[in-house]
Amino acid sequence: MTVPLPPPNRIYLLRHAEAAWAEPGQRDFDRPLNEKGYGDAEIIADKAADKGYRPDLLISSTARRCRGTADAVHRAMGLALDIRYVDALYNATVDTYIEIVDAQDAASVMLVGHNPTMEQALEALIGHEAMVNALPAGFPTASLAVIDFAASVNAWRLTDFVVV
Template sequence: MESQQMALHSTSVNRVYLLRHAHSGMANPGQGDFDRTLDDRGYAEAEIVADKAADKGYRPQVILCSTAVRCRQTSDAIRRSLPGEPEITFIDEMYNASEQTYLDLISSQSESQSVMLIGHNPTIADLLESLVGEDDFHSHLPSGFPTAGLAVLSCDASDEASPLKWKVVDFIAP
């Protein structure tokens, strides 16, 4: 965990939004996992979480999203809820990615102070737990990371001599 915190120490990012895609249906016959779409519940979840985030004033400067259909559909709700039609960058490597891939994407945002990742479990949950620690993770998510869950993380960079300390400042669920 410490090495991951240190990797983020060199970036200007001090706010991270981790959004798990909303609920999706089962794959249709002949359809691959990548092409699964949101079901009715998922569309509702995405809209609810996007509206709650907008109401709280959450405005990521950068939004990075998996190219999987269910993530793209979840990002549509985010795009509609934020003023100014934010640009969303779709990244193939986020599908079936490792935690390190997500961490590298955050670390590469040298010009931004806030970044949102719209991705998949278990990677989203694993990354959150690595950044905030097992105790903080389980205190906010005792039943795991739900679909359309949005973790809002902030860091404490007040002490330059110590590693970056990430903490969950909010968690929005549908």
């Protein structure tokens, strides 16, 4: 795996909000956000917007719970936000997440996706020690990692970690 170089200069990794348990016969892919998840998605989207964290491009998994989380971000950021839904983010490897980010020309990109891949992508970008220090309990649902490229050291750095 190759860690991307700019662009983008800023990467946002947003883990989807809490999902409902699957109903009998329901596919994992089709699980919606639960009541807490809907509220948390709105809260994290509003917190991001209040901090000025506005991506140029939002790329979301097509899984229903990710779409629900991305919709909250879209509402908070405004309808002008460029949003794309990508099937490949569901059940993807960390390499796929990194390749999707690396293929973008936008200055800032937000991925809305799943764990454990979100956590693995953050670790790939900032390193194991920095990730463990910043997230000792892991990457919670409805949490946003803000990662910036530090040209002075030619590396990605975690700028902020926003939680509900």
